[in-house]
Amino acid sequence: EVQLLESGGGLIQPGGSLRLSCAASGFTFDMYAMTWVRQAPGKGLELVSTISDSGGTTYHADSVKGRFTVSRDNSKNTMYLQMSSLRVEDTAVYYCVKGRYCSRTSCSLMDVWGQGTTVTVSS
Amino acid sequence: DVVMTQSPLSLSVILGQPASISCRSSQSLGHSDGNTYLNWFQQRPGQSPRRLIYKVSNRESGVPDRFSGSGSGTDFTLKISRVEAEDVGVYYCMQGTHWPRATFGQGTKVEIK
Numbered sequence: 001e002v003q004l005l006e007s008g009g010g011l012i013q014p015g016g017s018l019r020l021s022c023a024a025s026g027f028t029f030d031m032y033a034m035t036w037v038r039q040a041p042g043k044g045l046e047l048v049s050t051i052s053d054s055g056g057t058t059y060h061a062d063s064v065k066g067r068f069t070v071s072r073d074n075s076k077n078t079m080y081l082q083m084s085s086l087r088v089e090d091t092a093v094y095y096c097v098k099g100r101y102c103s104r105t106s107c108s109l110m111d112v113w114g115q116g117t118t119v120t121v122s123s
Numbered sequence: 124d125v126v127m128t129q130s131p132l133s134l135s136v137i138l139g140q141p142a143s144i145s146c147r148s149s150q151s152l153g154h155s156d157g158n159t160y161l162n163w164f165q166q167r168p169g170q171s172p173r174r175l176i177y178k179v180s181n182r183e184s185g186v187p188d189r190f191s192g193s194g195s196g197t198d199f200t201l202k203i204s205r206v207e208a209e210d211v212g213v214y215y216c217m218q219g220t221h222w223p224r225a226t227f228g229q230g231t232k233v234e235i236k
Contacts, residue, residue, distance in 0.1 A: 044229050045172065045215055050223040107160065110162060113172050
């Protein structure tokens, strides 16, 4: 069974830092790009960061660029999100998502989501 | 970024009646590989999102056949042929054609009348 287990969320003051982790199991982790998606309270879904299967390529949404860094350790089947200079507007549930796998003819996108970890930025 | 616009944003449906959600993109979602990467997700209250439909019209394993997706180019639709109580939640479309700049619609809340 494919599982994604996020951890590391919590209450943090504005300007602070936090590192989220996503432990993956049940699939060949290093074949998939991985993604962080967040959902602010009562709001919709926003793609935050993506990392390629090898870890060599990353993407961050403009809203977090320069403050968040996504990384992965394929030997540990784990993805990370290092968040710094946190703002009140970063308050959200952060989901780890099995992002993308492409065969020669087609890609599969965002097929499995974790249960999420809550980050609350408040003084 | 590609803007995804859903309508309506809220839907109140009688049990057993059909429901339809529209999703429009600001750019064509046809990919150079011949596919169209338009997904639909369901988020039940208190749960994580779950992929229902991928590449416009392909149902995820285990998804009831009362759910169907259609469309092409910039116009897409999710239909529920007969709404059941377990269908209550928020539905999101998402484009992945312009990966990694994937974008979601605002969400459509479905409730039972």
